[in-house]
Amino acid sequence: MGHPHRIGVVGAGWISGAYLETLRDHPGVTLAAVADLDASRAASFAAGVAGCRALPLEELLSDPSIETVLNLTVPAAHAAIAQATIENNKHLYGEKPLAADLTAARSVVEKAAAAGLTVGCAPDTVLGTGVQTARATIDAGLIGRPISAVAVMATPGHERWHHNPDFYYQPGGGPLLDMGPYYVTALVHLLGPVTAVTGASSRRRTTRVIGIGARTGEQIPVLVDTHVTGVLHHAGGALSTITTSFDAVRTTAAPIEVHGETGSLSVPDPNVFSGDVGLFPLGGTEWQTVPPSAGYVDAGRGIGLLDMLTAPTPRAGGAVALHVLDIMTSLLRAADEGHRIDLTTTVERPTPVPLTEAATWRS
Structure with a gap:
């Protein structure tokens, strides 16, 4: 290029x-x-x-x-x-x-x-050492055949920290379309494409109050559901349960857990590039930290653009983004209509990122 x-x-x-x-x-x-x-x-x-x-x-x-x-x-x-x-x-x-x-x-x-x-x-956070090391662990067979995953994003709402949070509560916003791309994209990298979804959602408040900046105390309307949960049916047979919420004060849940026949995997926050991957093998007695084995080391936002300019097929490419959006919008539709929705798109699981030191990708 x-x-x-x-x-x-x-x-x-x-x-x-x-x-x-x-x-x-x-x-x-x-x-x-x-x-x-x-x-x-x-x-x-x-x-x-x-x-x-x-x-x-x-x-x-x-x-x-x-x-x-x-x-x-x-x-x-x-x-x-x-x-x-x-x-x-x-x-x-x-x-x-x-x-x-x-x-x-x-x-x-x-x-x-x-x-x-x-x-x-975006998101290209999934190209960092956190999600990519988790993927490498799955691909190496260290948890056996993947059976299920659980993804949780729970906050009390972006109006607490954002000076102009209006768009988070307008069409195109909401917890799933805002934060869900990190989690859903990670699940596609970890477990492959999705064929169908089911879901439920709620909106218990019609307004929010800005808590910071020059507009502190101003009420803004809530035009989208603020708690969304669903089940993703992956083509490979695994089921992922995802919850995204602007209605939760705090959670102790791991951002993502993947469970297989012979082990469980704790995946770090997909909204950041790194973080510890935890492995608990069947018959084990404690979590083991998996050393980084894949992904762009010390990456930041924009690594997906650099990857797009150099990789044969962009790992943070349009086909992945389209499929992820299909998953999310279908989940919202399933929640609204009350039944399972079959997806109209699919995508090849993006190729893994080998462990790439910062000095290499920055040159």
Whole structure:
């Protein structure tokens, strides 16, 4: 795709800082331009990156020197920016979800494929040593044939820490579409694609109160369900139970556990890149820590984009993101309609990431 690869960033909000830490000084990429609805925010971003220009969105998209657009806008804007990127003949890497609804996401993937363009999508946290070491442990047969998994994400709500949490409670938000991509993507990497889902959900409050910043005390409407639970039927036969909630004060549950015929595995938080993997073999007496054996070491957000530029098939690719969105939107539909939903997409289980030291992927 060219070296260094020229990237245009759309969206200079909070998450852009995390991407900067990975991409700003990487020799394989150049952050050539940035666009944001807030011109001052774009200017601030550009000022911190040598050679980066703050541009109006239309100029960034039409600039022939920019090869890939990094889409860091809010979820409601993902599809429109993605479509415009493809129409301007540029590759795309975006924050999750790929789009707010499955139809739009499918269109993005299909149009990009027809144009010969590559699509990548967060989360890329699953490419770190945490989830990848857990996957390597499963693939090595250390828990035997996988039977089930349990994934839990439980918080009291993002309005407690986010200055402008409105979009978390609007269509395209909610605990499943916001945080679920980390957990569902991890489950796809660990256990393979999903064929069907069942689910249930609830919304016990119609408003939330912002707890921090200039808007402290302001009420915002809740337009989506805030507690979602479901069962994922994996093509390989395993069943995963997932709970995502903005209605829980605290939990002692592991982020993900995978149970097999001869052992159980504790998987670290898929919202981060590393963490200890625990193995409890059948007949054992205590948990064993599994040394890191796979994944990008010391990775940060943006490693999925770098992987997209170098791997034969992106591990954080559009096909995975589309399937994950199908899983989540089908689960929400199953909860609403009260019956099992068969999925309309599938995907090859992404190839594993070999243990890759930071000095290697940063060069």
